[in-house]
Amino acid sequence: MAILINRDSRIVVQGLGRSGLLHAQSCRDYGSAIVAGVTPGKGGSSVDGIPVFDTVAEAVCSEGATVSMIFVPPPAAADAILEAADAGIELAVCIAEGIPVRDMVQVKRALQEGTMRLIGPNCPGIITPGQCKVGIMPGAIHRPGSVGVVSRSGTLTYEVVQQLSDAGLGQSTCVGIGGDPIIGSGFIDMLQLFNEDPATESVFVIGEIGGSAEEEAAVWIQRHMRKPVAAFIAGVTAPPGKRMGHAGAIISGGKGLAGDKIAILKACGVQVATSPARMAEALLSALTP
Amino acid sequence: MNLHEYQSKEILRLYGVAVPQGGMAETPEQARQWMENLGRDVVLKAQIHAGGRGKAGGVRFATTPQQAEEEARSLLGSRIATPQTGAAGLPVHRLLVEETVAIDKEFYLSFTLDREAGCYCLVASAAGGVDIEETAAKTPERIWRRRIDPCLGLRPFQARRVALGLGLRGESCEEAVTLMGNLYRLFLDRDCSQLEINPLVITGNGQLLAMDVKINLDDNALFRHPQQQALFDESQLDPLEVQARRYDIAYIKMSGTIGCLVNGAGLAMATLDMLQACGGQPANFLDIGGGASREKIAEAFRILLQDQDVKGVFVNIFGGIMRCDLVAQGIVDVVGAACPWPIVVRMAGARVAEGKALLAAAGLKVTCADGLEEGASRMVALLCPPVVE
Numbered sequence: 001m002a003i004l005i006n007r008d009s010r011i012v013v014q015g016l017g018r019s020g021l022l023h024a025q026s027c028r029d030y031g032s033a034i035v036a037g038v039t040p041g042k043g044g045s046s047v048d049g050i051p052v053f054d055t056v057a058e059a060v061c062s063e064g065a066t067v068s069m070i071f072v073p074p075p076a077a078a079d080a081i082l083e084a085a086d087a088g089i090e091l092a093v094c095i096a097e098g099i100p101v102r103d104m105v106q107v108k109r110a111l112q113e114g115t116m117r118l119i120g121p122n123c124p125g126i127i128t129p130g131q132c133k134v135g136i137m138p139g140a141i142h143r144p145g146s147v148g149v150v151s152r153s154g155t156l157t158y159e160v161v162q163q164l165s166d167a168g169l170g171q172s173t174c175v176g177i178g179g180d181p182i183i184g185s186g187f188i189d190m191l192q193l194f195n196e197d198p199a200t201e202s203v204f205v206i207g208e209i210g211g212s213a214e215e216e217a218a219v220w221i222q223r224h225m226r227k228p229v230a231a232f233i234a235g236v237t238a239p240p241g242k243r244m245g246h247a248g249a250i251i252s253g254g255k256g257l258a259g260d261k262i263a264i265l266k267a268c269g270v271q272v273a274t275s276p277a278r279m280a281e282a283l284l285s286a287l288t289p
Numbered sequence: 290m291n292l293h294e295y296q297s298k299e300i301l302r303l304y305g306v307a308v309p310q311g312g313m314a315e316t317p318e319q320a321r322q323w324m325e326n327l328g329r330d331v332v333l334k335a336q337i338h339a340g341g342r343g344k345a346g347g348v349r350f351a352t353t354p355q356q357a358e359e360e361a362r363s364l365l366g367s368r369i370a371t372p373q374t375g376a377a378g379l380p381v382h383r384l385l386v387e388e389t390v391a392i393d394k395e396f397y398l399s400f401t402l403d404r405e406a407g408c409y410c411l412v413a414s415a416a417g418g419v420d421i422e423e424t425a426a427k428t429p430e431r432i433w434r435r436r437i438d439p440c441l442g443l444r445p446f447q448a449r450r451v452a453l454g455l456g457l458r459g460e461s462c463e464e465a466v467t468l469m470g471n472l473y474r475l476f477l478d479r480d481c482s483q484l485e486i487n488p489l490v491i492t493g494n495g496q497l498l499a500m501d502v503k504i505n506l507d508d509n510a511l512f513r514h515p516q517q518q519a520l521f522d523e524s525q526l527d528p529l530e531v532q533a534r535r536y537d538i539a540y541i542k543m544s545g546t547i548g549c550l551v552n553g554a555g556l557a558m559a560t561l562d563m564l565q566a567c568g569g570q571p572a573n574f575l576d577i578g579g580g581a582s583r584e585k586i587a588e589a590f591r592i593l594l595q596d597q598d599v600k601g602v603f604v605n606i607f608g609g610i611m612r613c614d615l616v617a618q619g620i621v622d623v624v625g626a627a628c629p630w631p632i633v634v635r636m637a638g639a640r641v642a643e644g645k646a647l648l649a650a651a652g653l654k655v656t657c658a659d660g661l662e663e664g665a666s667r668m669v670a671l672l673c674p675p676v677v678e
Contacts, residue, residue: 019580023610075512097579100510101402102480108407109439124609136579138609138638153555154579155607158638159661162607179554181404208555211404234558237565238574241373245539245554245576248404275566276559277662 002128002173003148003193003200004091004119005032005067009132012036012056012065012089014080015096016047020071023095023136024050027069030133035063056087069125069134070094077121078103081184085116093134094120094184104182111184118184122246124154124176135176137161145170147283148194150187151206152179152213152246156234156276160204163280172200179246181210187217195225202228204283205270209235210249210256215264222268228286230271232279233258290506293336295385296520297502304475306468308499311387320361321354323386330389333360337379338525340420340503341371347381350389357386380524390500391493396455397421398469399485400476403436409476411435411443411469415455417488443473457491464497479517480510529573529592536588538577545570546600547668548593548630550586552577552611560605563661569669572599580610586619594623601631603668605661608638617644621651631656631671635664 009032013024016037025048028034036051036059043054053059056068068089072080077096084092099121111118119126125135129142141158143165151157157176164171175190177183187205194200203225207214214233221229235244236258243250250256262272273282292300295313302308310327313336314320324331335347342348347369351357361384370378395417403410413433416424424431433454435447445466452465468489476484483505490500511518523531533540539554543561547569551557557576564571573596577589593602606616613636624632635658636644648655656671658664 074509098509100480100513101482101507102477102510105402105408105439136610141638151555153553155551155553155609156555156559158607158609159556159559162637181402182407206555208558213405216405232559234555234562236562237571238558238561239541239543242541242574243539244541244558244574249554249558275662276556276563277660277665 002131003190003197004126004173004175005128005132005134007031007131009033009067009134010035010063010065011067011069011134012038012059012063013050013069013071014038014056014084015071015073016050016052017071021047023071024069026139027133027135030139032132032134035059036065056083056089060087060089066090067134068092070096072096074098074100078107081107081118082110085111085114089116091117091119092184093123093125094118095123095125095136096120097122099180101182104180108182108184119175120178120184122180123178123183124157126173126175128173129171137174137176141165142174143170145172146199146201147171148190148197148200148203149174149206150190150194150203151176152208152248153206153234154179156206159276160206160232160279164204164283167280167284169280169283172197179208179248181248186213188220191217191220191225195227200227202230202283202287204279205229205231207231207233207261208246208249209238209244209258210246212255214261218264218268218270221270228271230273230279230283230286231265232273232276232282233261233265234276290508290511290521291338291525292504292506292520293338293383293522294334294502295336295383297504298385298499300475300479300504301499301502304471306471306475306499307496308502309387309390311385314361314384314386315365315382317358317361317365320384320386321358324351324354324357327388331357331386332389333357333364334385334387335364335369335381336383336385337369337374337381338522339371339373339379341373342369345369345371361386382524390490390498392490392500393493393495394491395488396490397424397487398472398489399483399487400473400481401483406436408439409437411437411447411451411473413451413455417490421487437473443470445470461491461495461497468497479504480507480513481505482507529596533575533589533592536585538575538585538589538592540592541574542596543571543573544598545572546598546672548572548596548599548602549605550575550577550589550593550602551605552579552581552607556605556607560603560661560665563665564603564669567662567665567669569665569672572596583615583619583622586616587622590620590623599630601633601668601672602628603664604632604634605664606636606638608636608640612640613638613644614640614647617647621647621653624653628654631668633658633664633668633671635659635661
């Protein structure tokens with residue numbers, strides 16, 4: 001068991017261009033079942049053994065794809081997500097960065113009507129170590145195990161994973177939920193899944209400045225989480241009013257401060273790492289009551 | 290991307306939203322001309338990308354064309370520092386010259402993103418002319434907030450309830466409903482991330498007028514609005530931030546001495562946190578992004594080298610899509626054999642061994658580190674050698 005993806009996941013890649021193909025190959029090398037690609041206008045061809053279709057619906061019908069990994073560039077990314085939902089995909093992972101907020105507002109509203117789960121956009125994807133990778137993270141740093149990881153960041157997630165692996169703490173599933181102000185799934189969605197997943201025994205949460213998703217997650221953890229949780233919040237030293245790389249990482253109007261997030265997490269019983277170099281340490285102390 | 294007030298007001302006019310008469314002046318003569326054309330008292334407002342300019346002397350009044358010209362002469366070319374700008378302030382290259390207006394009542398009105406609900410919302414208050422954060426903190430009951438269903442848009446009944454809540458009645462109320470509808474249309478059409486009118490006023494003649502406007506555009510949507518790219522005013526950013534923007538590098542100038550080059554926004558923020566925890570002060574936030582090329586890395590490094598405040602450079606790369614050898618190559622390209630400052634490179638992940646080998650082969654005086662804390666503390670130690678007693 002794990003959450004979201006496992007060795008049986010059948011993956012279609014939307015946007016099988018140069019970079020999409022590169023990552024699709026890397027996922028396949030990791031063991032993921034990349035069963036199809038979608039590039040409008042290239043239907044009927046194949047790239048490196050991957051059959052290419054014009055539409056997601058054809059990929060679902062012909063290859064039984066249930067998961068979509070989206071590399072479509074920002075101008076067409078929102079449409080790609082909606083197409084995946086329409087074709088009956090169960091889980092879409094949108095890697096693309098730079099989708100206009102207005103597009104995501106519409107997508108978010110449209111997805112309320114259906115059952116497809118969206119991870120991202122602007123995220124590194126998902127990995128269930130030893131089984132399946134749907135994303136752009138370096139597979140080699142991961143170890144199979146029982147720590148669930150959920151993060152708004154990309155490379156900072158690799159940082160915690162490396163620390164966990166070095167400390168002998170393998171991971172059940174690692175999910176990058178994305179750094180945009182509007183994302184398909186949030187911390188609480190993932191915490192719920194980890195809570196119910198028998199393979200997950202503890203969870204590490206990586207948050208950052210901006211919005212109030214970490215605060216809401218903290219309250220949820222206190223009320224519902226049955227497993228130990230540790231966390232790190234990036235941006236303690238970030239200046240207000242500046243967008244720190246991620247479109248969603250901005251302190252505005254005194255809201256979104258790292259200090260406030262850390263205080264609430266601690267008050268809700270979460271072990272918060274004192275520095276980004278001590279994330280695994282924080283989880284270890286969460287595990288030893 | 291921020292727009293100036295005069296640019297925002299030009300857009301408002303296109304959407305049928307009333308603003309005071311007047312326009313932009315780049316010279317004292319133009320300011321005088323505006324006043325002569327308007328034939329009445331004017332206000333001259335410095336066009337800078339920061340609030341609080343009134344208290345900082347950035348808003349002047351004139352009752353004669355001669356006075357308008359003089360005030361314009363003293364404002365143009367000056368720098369204005371407000372609590373939002375830092376001590377250096379921002380340069381004034383343009384003024385908005387417009388008629389003064391007799392105000393009966395002031396309101397606050399804005400459209401913005403409600404992150405938690407995943408939709409846009411309308412925010413309004415009868416407490417106009419003051420900072421909305423202040424109202425939110427002191428008298429939250431005076432703020433009206435309506436979420437907008439993206440499928441339905443802002444409905445007239447929603448706008449009417451807000452207008453009534455603000456105390457508007459009769460014709461003024463219906464006028465406000467139309468105004469809110471127009472603003473919402475503008476907000477979507479132009480891909481705004483924020484549109485704030487503060488204050489929205491009722492004039493002595495009972496007309497609704499947008500006195501001050503702040504528009505912020507969604508950078509990610511600029512590809513849809515090539516004409517809006519031209520509205521960008523480089524003078525309002527640090528020159529290094531402008532350079533970074535050109536290469537699509539996320540860069541923010543800070544006040545410390547350690548130049549930082551990192552891949553990924555979260556890791557970049559964490560790197561700043563780590564340096565400060567080790568007693569160092571970062572000179573900048575810099576995220577080179579996911580699949581940066583060798584050229585982009587070199588360009589990022591060049592930006593750090595141009596920063597007068599930088600006394601050392603800390604490179605922190607966790608290779609994923611980004612390969613460590615490419616980063617090393619980029620550094621070698623720029624630095625060559627002579628870098629005036631200590632460089633600490635912390636690399637992990639994809640092709641780290643090749644990266645380190647490249648740095649060594651180039652003969653660069655670089656301190657390598659495997660861990661984040663190790664790298665940060667070495668950087669700090671190199672800048673402030675421990676005092677030997």
